[in-house]
Amino acid sequence: MMLRFALVAGLAWFSSTWLLSTLERWTLYAFDPTSVAPQDAGLSNVTWKEFYTADNMHVVWTASAQPGKPTIIYFHGNAGNLAQRAQRFGYMLDRGYGLVALAYSGSSGSQGTPSQDNMIASAAQLWASIDSYSDPASPKVIYGESIGSAVTLHLIGTQSNVTPAAVILEAPFTNLIEVGSTLYPQLATVIPQVLKDTWDNTVMAPKLTAPLLVIHGTKDALIPQSMGRKIYGLAASAEKNFHSVQGAGHINTWQPTAQRALWRFIDTYGRP
Template sequence: MTLSRKIILWLCALIMLFVVIPFTGIYFAQGAFVFPVPDRGVGEAAGGFAPVTITTEDGEQLNAFYHPPGDKAASILVFHGNAETAANQMTRGQALATAGYGVLLAEYRGYGGSTGEPSEAGVITDGLASYDFLVAETERPVGILAHSLGTGAAIPVAAARDPFAVVLESPFTSLLAIARYRVRLMPPFDFLLRYPFRNEARIGEVRAPILIIHGTEDKVIPFEEGEKLATLAPKGTAFIKIEGAGHNNLGQYDDIKMATSFFTKALAANP
């Protein structure tokens, strides 16, 4: 074997060892970080909610929770964050139901005992199935409330369907932006991001009124992300800045009252 051939083989081995193998591992390990499925089952219904099973177009079975409408002529579809399940939204759902809305606490594949494995395309498919279920069940207008990763499902669903209003809490422009926030010196390997969730590219397609709520002390998705997304949203998008609020404590600042007020005004403006 010639010296030049040995050098080439060594270079190939080094590339495999320090580039291909590590980055392949990073690519396939992303699911555990983006979708950290809680280790618990379906959860229990409460406060007038009942468990329902929603079948997606690709055959997955989603374990969601549904509350029929009260005196409001509309229902709200709720999308949870990445380390939660639909059951964790029961308190928020009860507040919406008390306000008179029908409520569907949506679930994603692989979460809360649902079948399948989560992915970006998968949770969007789940969101569409949940929206369509709610329309068929109530035959009333549907609004959307989403938090954190849930906004990555809510925005494509809102763009593809016709909700009367959309509330986004602690949203992001894209998961690439969050990755760069987490890893300041992250190299420009955008192609390695398996689930980009490009909210900034999709929010302009939403035709419904939008409200964005974000806390200034959010250490998971920085406040600037919600602020930037608001500038990319359609004209007229409302933005509420909550001083001192973090990522998971918006309830302490009456976020549901803000959302309910927005839904009620939007519904009145679009009878």
């Protein structure tokens, strides 16, 4: 009887471990590797550039800022590719902002396999050479979307040379253990033991001192707004604002009221 129980328990553990490992790749890093030229996405004034880390080539989309305007350093979310953010980028460019959008490993034609370590490393290397991709006189505003908010917080929290003019976090989360346990409560005891990339943003948020805007939908079923509010509360920024998007889920936060709050924030803190 005990042997049979141990066998069943072992199979259940293996199944849970395999399931979570698979879910980590399928859901956390569900990037689209398709390479799309900016012009084919309707962005005629955006340039495709190749950015090389120690082991991989990464795609970067860039556009110059108009005089006196900031450059948006954009870290995208955990699904799709840069082309699927083309409309957002177009709105930014229409306002005269510059753009530097990094495609992580496995996204938009970038090489390699995504992980917490290499995403942070590529973001840090990009920042170290940011003057090669944007006008040095243009203030830098970092925008982190979903998993990109974790990249943003870890970049700022681990690199002393990262001093943006302002930071925008869209749907930030506390850590992946809490996200996973919220989505899959039946696996809550297993998740901390098998999840490799935890992205603990609660440790990094207190290191953020730049002006901060958090945008989060009230109906976000993937990352509850309570997580965004916790990150907001932990941030050490003296000037910060939380914009709650009524009725919005995880992927439709860019509603008119949110856009107005976004442009107002960028125009206020992205000045030379």
